Amino acid sequence: xxxxxxxxxxxxxxxxxxxxxxxxxxxxxxxxxxxxxxxxxxxxxxxxxxxxxxxxxxxxxxxxxxxxxxxxxxxxxxxxxxxxxxxxxxxxxxxxxxxxxxxxxxxxxxxxxxxxxxxxxxxxxxxxxxxxxxxxxxxxxxxxxxxxxxxxxxxxxxxxxxxxxxxxxxxxxxxxxxxxxxxxxxxxxxxxxxxxxxxxxxxxxxxxxxxxxxxxxxxxxxxxxxxxxxxxxxxxxxxxxxxxxxxxxxxxxxxxxxxxxxxxxxxxxxxxxxxxxxxxxxxxxxxxxxxxxxxxxxxx
Numbered sequence: 001x002x003x004x005x006x007x008x009x010x011x012x013x014x015x016x017x018x019x020x021x022x023x024x025x026x027x028x029x030x031x032x033x034x035x036x037x038x039x040x041x042x043x044x045x046x047x048x049x050x051x052x053x054x055x056x057x058x059x060x061x062x063x064x065x066x067x068x069x070x071x072x073x074x075x076x077x078x079x080x081x082x083x084x085x086x087x088x089x090x091x092x093x094x095x096x097x098x099x100x101x102x103x104x105x106x107x108x109x110x111x112x113x114x115x116x117x118x119x120x121x122x123x124x125x126x127x128x129x130x131x132x133x134x135x136x137x138x139x140x141x142x143x144x145x146x147x148x149x150x151x152x153x154x155x156x157x158x159x160x161x162x163x164x165x166x167x168x169x170x171x172x173x174x175x176x177x178x179x180x181x182x183x184x185x186x187x188x189x190x191x192x193x194x195x196x197x198x199x200x201x202x203x204x205x206x207x208x209x210x211x212x213x214x215x216x217x218x219x220x221x222x223x224x225x226x227x228x229x230x231x232x233x234x235x236x237x238x239x240x241x242x243x244x245x246x247x248x249x250x251x252x253x254x255x256x257x258x259x260x261x262x263x264x265x266x267x268x269x270x271x272x273x274x275x276x277x278x279x280x281x282x283x284x285x286x287x288x289x290x291x292x293x294x295x296x297x298x299x300x
Contacts, residue, residue, distance in 0.1 A: 021249045028241050029257045033264025035234040036110045038226040039101035045223035048098035053209035055231040056202035062236025063195035070192050081184050086197030089177025093170035104163035105275040110265020112167025114288040117258050118143045119175035139295035146287025191243045
């Protein structure tokens with residue numbers, strides 16, 4: 001029963017750590033935003049399928065100790081669901097983003113990924129009986145207007161429309177996967193689900209990666225390092241940080257990382273690849289982030 005006693009003031013140690021979740025959210029956004037940079041560097045040399053295989057396998061290796069520790073809590077009957085959901089929620093969006101990285105600047109995919117929150121609402125309304133409401137419907141309109149602006153403002157030599165479409169399709173996969181996990185895998189620990197789906201997706205992609213493997217001697221060191229950081233840090237370590245935040249501050253506050261991922265994605269590409277921040281990208285980014293802010297704001 002809730003107590004009516006006044007809340008005790010924060011102790012000095014608690015005050016000192018009150019800012020830690022915000023710092024960790026920024027770090028998570030920076031890691032996930034950097035993934036578009038590393039994909040942009042590695043895809044031309046490794047190919048999309050091989051890069052995805054390396055990313056998934058390395059990320060699964062990082063999370064494997066978590067899965068091993070709770071292996072008794074993952075019954076055998078759930079593995080077919082883990083494999084199927086992993087294909088939708090992990091393998092396919094990773095492949096779409098990797099393909100987009102070879103078509104257009106990294107910032108394009110980063111901005112398109114911001115529609116995940118909006119598409120989660122659409123999928124929930126169309127497939128799972130959830131209500132959208134006027135406020136979220138308005139946010140959807142603003143967000144998709146931003147994507148339309150982004151796709152229509154191509155730069156010379158870049159398939160911006162194709163990359164934006166692939167990014168939105170990947171975000172749609174994430175949205176469908178979120179609802180499938182909630183409905184079919186909610187009884188499992190989230191970290192175990194992440195480890196299992198990454199590992200299963202890596203096994204699914206392995207035959208295609210072997211068939212499309214490049215000439216190893218022709219791949220520069222920078223591409224290998226990018227794939228390594230993408231898999232270990234931007235996937236494995238980032239997932240560990242994500243579930244740490246979910247456990248500490250809840251999924252609602254953790255979902256606000258969607259605000260900063262596109263920002264960091266564009267920022268890293270500008271800083272390290274020299275990709276320009278065009279007025280079209282700025283306008284589209286503002287629309288997408290603004291729409292996410294509107295959809296996440298609690299009703300009065």
